[in-house]
Amino acid sequence: MPSSTELPRNILVVDDEPYIGRIIQLKLESSPYHVDVCQDGADALDRLRTEDPVDLILLDIMMPNMNGFEVLARLREMPHRKTTPVIMLTGKGQSTDREQAESLGASDFLTKPFSPKKLLARIEEFFTD
């Protein structure tokens, strides 16, 4: 039975800004990561409803159509996604959003703009025992 600690480490980036997903893919492509990107919350939920392995989710809060809070709430209702780590991507000055995201089951936060080094360090924390 596959465990989440086995390689590759599948990361799903959900962000409406294309360059965010591209930066993360570029930074992680030489590591043992496989990165997929969704630019829309509904698309991300469609993906998450499948049994595709997803070991960690990077989820933007500010998105049109469906924001990150709603995506988070809905994915936590999926039995197979209840404990998947979710790092919320927040803009500056959104500190009050943290409480709401935490109550919905967010695991961590990363404030934009973030350095690739910080991103990698934050992600590694979830794969280190």
Ligand SMILES: [Mg+2]
């Ligand atoms: Mg956004």
